Amino acid sequence: MRSFILPIIFKQLSLWLVTTFLLIVIIFIxxxxxxxxxxxxxxxxxxxxxxxxxxxxxxxxxxISLKLNHGLGTYYEGNTIEEHIIDKSLRSVKLIxxxxxxxxxxxxxKGIFDFVSKDRKLGIGNSTTWFMLSIPDLFxxxxxxxxxxxxxEIGVFPHIDLYGHEKLExxxxxxxxLAIYPLLFIANMTYTSLIEEEKKDYILxxxxxxxNRLKIVNIHMLKNSIQKILVNTNTMTLYMLSNLFIVExxxxxxxxxxxxxxxxxxxxxxxxxxxxxxxxNTTVGFTVVFTVIIFFSNAFFQIINYWVTPKGKGI
Amino acid sequence: xxxxxxxxxITILSIITVITIIGPYLPFIDKELTETRYVIRDSGEIDVxxxxxxxxxxxxxxxxxxxxxxxxxxxxxETLLLVGSIVVIRxxxxxLLGVGAFYFRGIRVILSIWHQLFSYIPTIFFVVLLIGIPxxxxxxxxxxxxxxxxxxxxxxxxxxxxxxxxxxxxxxxxYEAGIVAGGSPFGLSIQYLFPNIRxxxxxxxxNELGRTLFLLAQLGVVxxxxxxxxxxxxxxxxxxxxxxxSWPQILSTILKDMWSTRxxxxxxxxxxxxxxxxxxxVGNGLIRKLTKR
Numbered sequence: 001m002r003s004f005i006l007p008i009i010f011k012q013l014s015l016w017l018v019t020t021f022l023l024i025v026i027i028f029i030x031x032x033x034x035x036x037x038x039x040x041x042x043x044x045x046x047x048x049x050x051x052x053x054x055x056x057x058x059x060x061x062x063x064i065s066l067k068l069n070h071g072l073g074t075y076y077e078g079n080t081i082e083e084h085i086i087d088k089s090l091r092s093v094k095l096i097x098x099x100x101x102x103x104x105x106x107x108x109x110k111g112i113f114d115f116v117s118k119d120r121k122l123g124i125g126n127s128t129t130w131f132m133l134s135i136p137d138l139f140x141x142x143x144x145x146x147x148x149x150x151x152x153e154i155g156v157f158p159h160i161d162l163y164g165h166e167k168l169e170x171x172x173x174x175x176x177x178l179a180i181y182p183l184l185f186i187a188n189m190t191y192t193s194l195i196e197e198e199k200k201d202y203i204l205x206x207x208x209x210x211x212n213r214l215k216i217v218n219i220h221m222l223k224n225s226i227q228k229i230l231v232n233t234n235t236m237t238l239y240m241l242s243n244l245f246i247v248e249x250x251x252x253x254x255x256x257x258x259x260x261x262x263x264x265x266x267x268x269x270x271x272x273x274x275x276x277x278x279x280x281n282t283t284v285g286f287t288v289v290f291t292v293i294i295f296f297s298n299a300f301f302q303i304i305n306y307w308v309t310p311k312g313k314g315i
Numbered sequence: 316x317x318x319x320x321x322x323x324x325i326t327i328l329s330i331i332t333v334i335t336i337i338g339p340y341l342p343f344i345d346k347e348l349t350e351t352r353y354v355i356r357d358s359g360e361i362d363v364x365x366x367x368x369x370x371x372x373x374x375x376x377x378x379x380x381x382x383x384x385x386x387x388x389x390x391x392x393e394t395l396l397l398v399g400s401i402v403v404i405r406x407x408x409x410x411l412l413g414v415g416a417f418y419f420r421g422i423r424v425i426l427s428i429w430h431q432l433f434s435y436i437p438t439i440f441f442v443v444l445l446i447g448i449p450x451x452x453x454x455x456x457x458x459x460x461x462x463x464x465x466x467x468x469x470x471x472x473x474x475x476x477x478x479x480x481x482x483x484x485x486x487x488x489x490y491e492a493g494i495v496a497g498g499s500p501f502g503l504s505i506q507y508l509f510p511n512i513r514x515x516x517x518x519x520x521x522n523e524l525g526r527t528l529f530l531l532a533q534l535g536v537v538x539x540x541x542x543x544x545x546x547x548x549x550x551x552x553x554x555x556x557x558x559x560x561s562w563p564q565i566l567s568t569i570l571k572d573m574w575s576t577r578x579x580x581x582x583x584x585x586x587x588x589x590x591x592x593x594x595x596x597v598g599n600g601l602i603r604k605l606t607k608r
Contacts, residue, residue: 019435022428026444033449048449127320130599134525134592136532138566139584142573234434235472242437246533250570260440261537266447268538271552278447291435 008302016295023287027280028058062280072281084259085285091165092244092255096293099175099240103182108229110183111190112217115198118191129191133184137243141177141250148173163252170253177247182236189232193225226308233301237294260286321600327593335395338388343373348389348560351380365576377579378568386565387586393561394590397462397531397541402523404466405473409519412470413477414504417485426478429471439533441468446539458542458559465527476519480512514602521598525591528563532587535563562587 029050036045065073072081114129151157164170194217197203206216245257263282267274339346354362364380366372374383412429415422433441442464445451451460484490484507493507509516542558557564565583572579 015431016435019432022432023436029448031447031449033453046449046453048453050450130595131592134595135588136529136584136591138532138536138569139588142569142580142584145573146577238434238437242439242530242533245437245439246536249537261443264440264444264447265537266452269552269554271550278444283444287436290437290440294435 005303005306008306009299012295012299012302016291020288020291023291024284025055025059027278027283027287028055028062030054030058031278032275058280062284065281072285075282081281081285085256085282085289088254088259089256089286089289091253092248092257093293094171095174095178095247095253095255096240096244099178100182100237100297102175103179103236103240104186104233106179107183107186108190108222108226110187111194112214112222114187114191115194115217116214129184129187132180133188137177137181138246138250140180141247144173144177145250165253165255170251174247174251174253177251178240178243181243182240185232185236185239186229189229190225193228194221196228197221197225223308227305230301230305230308234294234298237297241290241293256286256289260290318600318603320596321603324593324596324598324600327589328597331391331395331590331593334388335391338391341388343384344388345382345385346389348381348385351376353380365579368578374582375576375578377565377576378571383579383582386560387562387582390560390562390565393559394528394531394563397458397561398524398527400462401466401527402520404462405470405523405527406520408466408470409473409477410516412474414481414508416474416478417481423478426471426474430475431471433468433471438468438530439537442530442534443537443539452543452555461541465530469523473519473523477512477516480515481508484508484511514605517598517601517605521594524594528587528591528594531561531563532566532584535561535566536569538567540564540567 032054034047034049036047038044072085075081075084110129145162148157148160148162152159160169160173161167162170162173198221203216203220206220207213241257244255245261247253248255248258249261259282263279263286266278338344351364351366353364354366356362364376365378366376366380368375372382372384374387376382377386412422412426416426417423445464445468446461451457451464454460490503490507493503540555540557540559541561541564543555544558545553546556547553557567562583566580569580
């Protein structure tokens with residue numbers, strides 16, 4: 001058993017190494033510009049030239065400073081960048097893991113529910129799933145925030161802190177926001193693959209014997225369709241991390257995504273001499289964090305995939 | 316009655332299209348999007364924006380005194396063009412890569428590297444990372460590069476989906492029959508592949524349209540502008556200001572608007588939602604129509 005998990009991890013690890021390297025190459029694209037000014041000193045033109053020597057030089061400089069400083073350097077008042085990154089990343093991981101797990105399992109449940117209730121005229125099956133999928137997540141977040149505020153104002157609900165990262169309730173609200181997309185995404189995937197599976201002969205046989213529908217789903221269909229669901233987990237994780245940023249932005253949750261954005265965003269005004277380069281060391285640090293998160297999520301779901309795949313049907 | 320969702324989708328989409336085309340010529344739409352910094356009432360009082368909904372401003376105004384309804388109507392064209400061109404470029408690229416990857420090993424390698432690279436970091440960060448490079452920042456063709464970047468970042472993911480579809484179809488006996496009959500890759504693709512994957516392709520396109528609009532909305536919220544101008548003040552510094560009328564850019568002031576003019580983000584998001592919904596509805600309806608036959 002273990003001998004099969006190792007190759008999965010090894011493959012994911014090598015993919016991770018290659019992509020992280022490529023990402024670092026992109027991060028170090030030179031960003032210095034030449035300002036052309038008139039004799040009064042106002043900017044006439046801004047010139048940018050890409051030079052490959054400069055690009056390679058940037059990467060070399062980074063590794064030299066890494067060696068000299070034994071790390072990424074200082075962030076702020078004696079804190080190293082590593083401490084800053086780890087601190088903020090842990091904050092975000094507290095949201096990501098529960099949201100992923102919640103979204104994944106509740107999503108499968110919702111998918112099964114949609115499937116089982118598809119012929120009933122309740123009108124709350126799969127149509128709700130994709131109706132909700134077409135609503136921007138932003139809308140959910142803002143509506144929920146406003147709703148909670150309103151409920152508190154009229155006094156039917158206790159006060160919930162919606163902004164910040166210090167309290168448990170901040171985390172719970174953020175986890176709910178974050179889990180919405182994975183839940184709907186997985187529900188839709190589950191539903192579609194169950195529908196596909198339903199047409200197969202062995203299901204018809206089982207149904208003709210009069211077995212309860214839910215039982216058929218649980219015993220036969222889910223195991224076969226879960227592979228198709230797991231194939232798409234990478235997309236799910238990616239979208240969730242994109243959303244993480246919006247969630248942190250809208251709720252003042254100061255986590256990894258927020259500080260990562262701060263490191264890579266460019267100034268919105270400039271004068272002669274303004275430097276457009278990013279905070280490179282922090283950027284590299286956060287890039288590694290994000291790719292590691294995706295690596296773990298990929299490896300995790302791949303292992304589940306291995307587990308549930310019937311023997312001899314491996315992909 | 317079964318095709319009701321499809322009809323609803325078509326209706327919403329055609330309403331949006333009609334508004335996009337004739338909207339700017341309607342009498343109550345302010346084509347110039349003029350800013351009204353203050354209004355002096357007859358009683359001598361001065362009103363400052365944001366103005367509440369009134370006869371003159373059907374949905375109210377934003378904080379610069381621009382009529383919100385006009386902003387939404389004028390922005391429709393740019394938004395649809397933006398989303399449409401991104402998805403068209405992405406889809407054509409994905410088709411080329413996905414089908415090509417099936418026939419040529421080299422393309423398969425390119426596709427898998429592309430797919431891997433961009434699936435390790437959220438798209439929104441990639442866009443911010445790339446659009447901040449001075450080459451794009453100062454380019455006069457910034458909207459063009461913006462479209463290209465957004466289209467190409469996800470071309471690997473969509474290409475991979477197409478590749479999987481092609482592989483699945485090609486493993487079926489009828490396709491092998493085509494090979495035996497001596498079909499060229501191009502002829503095989505046209506005659507054997509496309510008829511069998513077109514419903515999935517429609518699903519991909521309608522999903523991509525929705526996703527792209529979501530991503531644009533997210534970029535709007537964090538203030539990544541599609542088209543910029545540089546305005547200088549007396550001190551000699553230049554400010555990078557938004558020049559785009561598209562819907563997502565209306566959301567760039569969302570954190571402020573949440574507390575003052577909730578109608579601005581809400582109406583924008585509602586319009587975005589209706590558009591995405593119509594994409595899905597039309598896509599699903601088309602799929603159902605095609606599979607019925």
